[in-house]
Amino acid sequence: MAVNTGLAHLSDGLFTTAIATYAIAMACYTAEYAFGRRGRVAATSRIETRVLVGAGGPSVDERTAVEPPTARRSDRRTAGERLGRLAVVLTVVGAAIHLSSITLRGVAADRVPWGNMYEFSSVVGVIAVLAFLGALWRAPQIRYIGVFVMLPVILLMFLAGTVLYAKDAPLVPALQSYWLAIHVTAAAGSEGILITSAVFTVLFLIRQRYEAVTARAGRLRFPVTLGARLPAPETLDKVAYRTVAFAFPIYTFGVIAGAIWAEAAWGRYWGWDPKETWAFIAWVVYAAYLHARATAGWRGRSAAWINLLGFGAMTFNFFVVNIVISGLHSYAGLN
Amino acid sequence: MRYARLAWRRLISMRTALVLLFLLALAAVPGSLLPQRPLNPAKVDAYLHTHGAWGRFLDRIGMFDVFGSAWFAAIYLLLFVSLAGCLVPRIRQHARAVARKPLPAPKNLDRLPESGSFTSGDTPEAYARAARAVLGRRWRIVQRDEPGGVVTLSAEKGYTRETGNLLFHIALLTALVLIAVGRLFSYQGSVIVQQGQGFCNSPTAYDSWRPGRMAADGRIGPAPFCIDSLNSFTASYLADGQPSKFAADVTYSKVRSDGTDGPAVHHTITVNHPLRLEGDRVYLINHGFAPKVTVRMPDGSVQHDQATFLPTDPTTYLSEGAFQEQGPQGAGKDVGIEGFFAPTPTVGSDGVVTSVSPQVDNPVLGVFVYEGTLNPNGLPQSVYSLNKTELRRIGQANLRIGQTTRMPNGVTVTFDGWVPWVSLSVSHDPTQGYLLIVAVAAVVGLIGSLAVRRRRLWLRITPAPAQKPGSPTVVAVGGLARSDTGNFTTEFAGTLSRLRDAATPVEPALVGAGKE
Numbered sequence: 046m047a048v049n050t051g052l053a054h055l056s057d058g059l060f061t062t063a064i065a066t067y068a069i070a071m072a073c074y075t076a077e078y079a080f081g082r083r084g085r086v087a088a089t090s091r092i093e094t095r096v097l098v099g100a101g102g103p104s105v106d107e108r109t110a111v112e113p114p115t116a117r118r119s120d121r122r123t124a125g126e127r128l129g130r131l132a133v134v135l136t137v138v139g140a141a142i143h144l145s146s147i148t149l150r151g152v153a154a155d156r157v158p159w160g161n162m163y164e165f166s167s168v169v170g171v172i173a174v175l176a177f178l179g180a181l182w183r184a185p186q187i188r189y190i191g192v193f194v195m196l197p198v199i200l201l202m203f204l205a206g207t208v209l210y211a212k213d214a215p216l217v218p219a220l221q222s223y224w225l226a227i228h229v230t231a232a233a234g235s236e237g238i239l240i241t242s243a244v245f246t247v248l249f250l251i252r253q254r255y256e257a258v259t260a261r262a263g264r265l266r267f268p269v270t271l272g273a274r275l276p277a278p279e280t281l282d283k284v285a286y287r288t289v290a291f292a293f294p295i296y297t298f299g300v301i302a303g304a305i306w307a308e309a310a311w312g313r314y315w316g317w318d319p320k321e322t323w324a325f326i327a328w329v330v331y332a333a334y335l336h337a338r339a340t341a342g343w344r345g346r347s348a349a350w351i352n353l354l355g356f357g358a359m360t361f362n363f364f365v366v367n368i369v370i371s372g373l374h375s376y377a378g379l380n
Numbered sequence: 381m382r383y384a385r386l387a388w389r390r391l392i393s394m395r396t397a398l399v400l401l402f403l404l405a406l407a408a409v410p411g412s413l414l415p416q417r418p419l420n421p422a423k424v425d426a427y428l429h430t431h432g433a434w435g436r437f438l439d440r441i442g443m444f445d446v447f448g449s450a451w452f453a454a455i456y457l458l459l460f461v462s463l464a465g466c467l468v469p470r471i472r473q474h475a476r477a478v479a480r481k482p483l484p485a486p487k488n489l490d491r492l493p494e495s496g497s498f499t500s501g502d503t504p505e506a507y508a509r510a511a512r513a514v515l516g517r518r519w520r521i522v523q524r525d526e527p528g529g530v531v532t533l534s535a536e537k538g539y540t541r542e543t544g545n546l547l548f549h550i551a552l553l554t555a556l557v558l559i560a561v562g563r564l565f566s567y568q569g570s571v572i573v574q575q576g577q578g579f580c581n582s583p584t585a586y587d588s589w590r591p592g593r594m595a596a597d598g599r600i601g602p603a604p605f606c607i608d609s610l611n612s613f614t615a616s617y618l619a620d621g622q623p624s625k626f627a628a629d630v631t632y633s634k635v636r637s638d639g640t641d642g643p644a645v646h647h648t649i650t651v652n653h654p655l656r657l658e659g660d661r662v663y664l665i666n667h668g669f670a671p672k673v674t675v676r677m678p679d680g681s682v683q684h685d686q687a688t689f690l691p692t693d694p695t696t697y698l699s700e701g702a703f704q705e706q707g708p709q710g711a712g713k714d715v716g717i718e719g720f721f722a723p724t725p726t727v728g729s730d731g732v733v734t735s736v737s738p739q740v741d742n743p744v745l746g747v748f749v750y751e752g753t754l755n756p757n758g759l760p761q762s763v764y765s766l767n768k769t770e771l772r773r774i775g776q777a778n779l780r781i782g783q784t785t786r787m788p789n790g791v792t793v794t795f796d797g798w799v800p801w802v803s804l805s806v807s808h809d810p811t812q813g814y815l816l817i818v819a820v821a822a823v824v825g826l827i828g829s830l831a832v833r834r835r836r837l838w839l840r841i842t843p844a845p846a847q848k849p850g851s852p853t854v855v856a857v858g859g860l861a862r863s864d865t866g867n868f869t870t871e872f873a874g875t876l877s878r879l880r881d882a883a884t885p886v887e888p889a890l891v892g893a894g895k896e
């Protein structure tokens with residue numbers, strides 16, 4: 046089956062367009078974050094304004110402040126507010142372009158569009174964006190945090206488009222299995238969501254540090270200064286937890302699907318191949334995170350660091366294991 | 381005794397579980413960074429060779445077989461003892477909680493984290509009925525009467541959370557047991573089969589045989605079947621040389637219990653699609669080339685041979701191997717040939733032939749021909765290379781199919797062609813099907829554990845005091861989140877408003893006048 050090069054090129058073009066759209070969206074989020082809502086800071090933290098119920102999915106409860114209703118009305122038309130709305134529109138448009146790029150990539154080669162690192166990164170990126178949009182749906186007031194989600198996504202996509210790029214091609218025999226669709230979808234889905242969790246965790250640590258430093262009237266330095274405009278630490282912590290709680294079963298399912306595929310492809314369901322080993326490590330660390338959240342003395346900061354450790358293991362598995370440590374998972378499509 | 385109990389308490393605490401989980405993750409790291417003997421013994425040897433004392437030290441502490449090492453086993457066994465230890469009391473507790481009725485309502489519902497109250501025109505009994513209908517079946521509800529005609533409802537939901545959590549952890553324990561049992565009863569063999577050849581599923585047939593303890597002791601025997609013949613092997617490639625399909629067409633037969641062969645069946649094994657037979661699976665692992673030669677020996681006799689060459693380059697499938705042609709015993713007139721096979725040959729500027737593609741296109745067989753005694757010490761020897769201690773090089777040539785090279789002493793070598801070979805691997809693991817069921821149970825348990833939230837709700841429905849007939853019934857509601865308090869405030873507010881909506885509105889006149 047030959048590749049439709051026209052469509053493949055179109056997909057590449059859309060990919061670049063998506064990055065550009067995200068970049069503009071990020072600029073808007075940044076503008077909103079920096080200028081738009083000064084009123085927020087004073088009100089942050091203690092007012093309970095809205096709590097959002099999720100059915101099954103990651104639901105977000107917001108104890109953060111949104112300005113009191115009157116202030117909000119008068120604020121409504123500020124430049125910051127308008128920029129924020131524009132940012133969300135751009136994010137949605139970017140995600141639509143991004144999804145078309147992925148779809149065309151698959152159509153061009155008549156296969157699932159996640160057969161190498163470039164495509165996988167692209168899918169993880171779009172899922173992270175969608176996970177953020179999902180959280181936004183539930184908790185519109187976290188909108189101005191968008192800048193911190195777009196940043197890693199753009200970075201990932203930039204890496205994907207440059208270092209990891211591989212031309213559209215049919216799959217090698219080892220990847221010709223419907224388990225590719227199942228296993229890699231679960232992996233990309235959970236990893237995209239876990240990216241947003243890591244972002245919220247970093248923001249949680251910053252905000253917590255910010256509160257500690259301001260409490261003793263210490264001097265603020267970057268990046269702790271960012272904490273001034275962030276939601277209450279409890280909120281960030283809870284969103285981080287909910288996203289992990291949502292992603293962890295998917296990740297678990299992804300690992301199991303990988304084991305089923307390995308049984309069909311390599312004759313054993315588990316063989317401690319480096320890729321498998323690091324999937325195991327990341328899984329165990331995220332399990333430790335969930336445990337830490339239920340263990341006295343480990344909640345809060347310690348748990349947050351464990352979350353980041355898990356994210357580190359997952360990232361290591363994707364970049365270092367795929368590129369540097371070779372194993373059976375000849376997946377990168379790089380050489 | 382006291383210390384033993386203390387130690388046990390400590391072992392089954394959450395904190396210990398957390399530490400052990402960390403250790404487990406940490407211990408797995410060297411297993412991915414250092415070469416591992418079960419995966420790649422050659423790489424381990426190379427590492428040992430280049431790292432001297434440091435390498436030997438790592439070897440002594442099991443770093444080249446991390447996942448089979450005593451310390452890795454110690455960590456996961458401790459973790460699982462801890463898990464079993466903490467599961468038993470939790471199961472007992474949970475069983476009790478499930479069996480028990482929801483607790484009676486506390487005295488002051490407004491002291492609970494969430495509370496509210498409203499009035500109703502219904503009698504307590506009637507409102508209690510309405511409230512139960514609102515809450516529906518997801519809540520377990522118990523109705524109690526208190527003095528003075530007061531009715532209370534105690535409602536609880538979210539038992540699934542703990543049930544799911546227990547199911548998940550029990551599934552993990554079971555999985556470990558199944559993995560261990562599977563390893564005892566498993567076996568794995570691999571064999572190279574040239575086109576036209578076959579093998580039967582028996583330890584002696586395999587080039588490499590890795591039995592579990594029970595198979596090694598002969599307590600379980602390999603399933604009775606034979607791959608009678610590799611009829612053909614086809615490798616398909618795209619225009620740019622990327623492989624698109626590998627398929628091995630085989631004929632197999634099961635051996636009946638009376639020892640006779642069953643009917644021969646045709647089957648095509650491809651990557652990702654093993655042949656599943658009698659609880660065993662036959663996999664297509666690799667493929668390669670077996671060149672055929674005709675050799676005229678020093679004494680004038682003619683020998684035909686074909687030998688398996690192993691790919692030395694995984695992308696171009698440049699392969700190497702050897703032919704060993706015995707002459708008369710002890711005459712020192714054996715002929716040995718070491719060679720390479722270039723499927724799509726190209727000649728470099730230095731005149732060296734290599735391959736550019738795994739597809740076969742006018743291949744070249746490079747031969748280095750030796751004369752002497754092939755196997756002077758009579759020990760088992762590799763079939764892929766020559767022991768050259770008593771061999772003398774007599775010539776070399778690069779041959780296309782059909783070409784012959786002639787040595788000064790009259791020996792000739794003709795490259796007749798080639799056949800493909802495949803490497804097949806046979807695996808047996810009796811517990812993997814059960815393991816899959818357990819894994820599914822673990823995921824189901826996990827979803828229940830992470831998606832369900834435990835909630836308690838109480839209603840105290842107080843009738844109008846006797847001396848003030850007609851004043852409305854008062855409903856006080858209190859709520860408590862027993863896990864994952866996340867969004868309980870809104871959840872409670874929602875429930876409260878639904879409960880309020882179910883109350884018959886109190887007529888204003890009635891409220892004002894306080895009489896019928």
Ligand code: HEM
Pocket residue numbers: 329331332335336338339392393394395397401459460462463464466467545549552826829830863
């Ligand atoms: C074999 C290693 C273990 C793994 C992979 C593991 C994994 C997990 C996971 C993923 C959760 C999250 C589910 C949830 O939050 O409800 C969890 C929860 C829990 N685990 Fe484990 N666990 C292990 C061992 C243990 C041990 C040894 C204990 C006992 C000390 C334990 C006690 C608990 C408890 C009490 C919870 C509930 C926490 C909560 O309410 O959030 N686990 N475990």
